[in-house]
Amino acid sequence: VQLQASGGGLVQAGGSVRLSCAASGSTSGSYAAGWFRQAPGKEREFVAAIFWSSGSTAYGDSVKGRFTISRDNAKNTAYLQMNSLKPEDTAVYYCASSSVRYVSASRTASAYDYWGRGTQVTVSS
Numbered sequence: 001v002q003l004q005a006s007g008g009g010l011v012q013a014g015g016s017v018r019l020s021c022a023a024s025g026s027t028s029g030s031y032a033a034g035w036f037r038q039a040p041g042k043e044r045e046f047v048a049a050i051f052w053s054s055g056s057t058a059y060g061d062s063v064k065g066r067f068t069i070s071r072d073n074a075k076n077t078a079y080l081q082m083n084s085l086k087p088e089d090t091a092v093y094y095c096a097s098s099s100v101r102y103v104s105a106s107r108t109a110s111a112y113d114y115w116g117r118g119t120q121v122t123v124s125s
Contacts, residue, residue, distance in 0.1 A: 001025045003116030005095045010122045011085055017121055019080040021095030030097040030114075032106050033071060033078035037091035038118070047093070049106035050078055058103050063089075085123045092118035 007019040021033060034049035048069035049058045057069050068081040078095065096112035098105075105111050 001027055001030055001097045001114040003095050003097060003114055005093065005116045005119045008093060008119030008121045010124065013085060013087055013123055013125050015085050015123070016081070016083045017085065018082070019093055019095070019119060019121070021078045021080075021116060023076040023078075023097060027076055027097070029099050031101050032098040033069075034096045034098060034106055034112055035069065035078075035080045035093060036096060036109060036112075037089075037093045037121075039088075039091040042091075044094070044109055045091075046107045046109070048080060049098070049103070051101075051103070051106075056103050058106050060107070082121070085121075087123045087125045090121060090123045092120050094118045 002025045004022045032051045035047040038044040046060045050069045066084045071078045095116045097114040098112045100111045
């Protein structure tokens with residue numbers, strides 16, 4: 001599975017950005033797409049996940065209510081709509097593909113088999 005993330009950039013606090021993650025290759029074993037982020041000097045943090053078939057979602061506590069994950073199965077693409085952005089949302093955002101089948105298991109990086117290159121999101125105050 002190859003993953004291509006796009007859509008990052010520089011945005012002011014309170015603004016919005018939408019990230020895309022296009023999956024290609026052998027995607028039949030992929031049950032979920034997830035987003036993680038990593039800020040300088042910090043550990044990788046779970047942001048959101050969505051299951052391709054059911055549409056079930058999971059969110060990290062720090063983004064709940066502000067970010068929305070969605071998917072377009074026809075395009076094998078997952079999206080992350082980020083609203084009400086804060087400077088602390090500044091990070092490199094990574095999309096990933098997982099073969100886990102349970103939402104509860106989708107929050108840990110170790111559950112993901114394939115990772116795309118990150119896309120930088122910078123929120124200015």
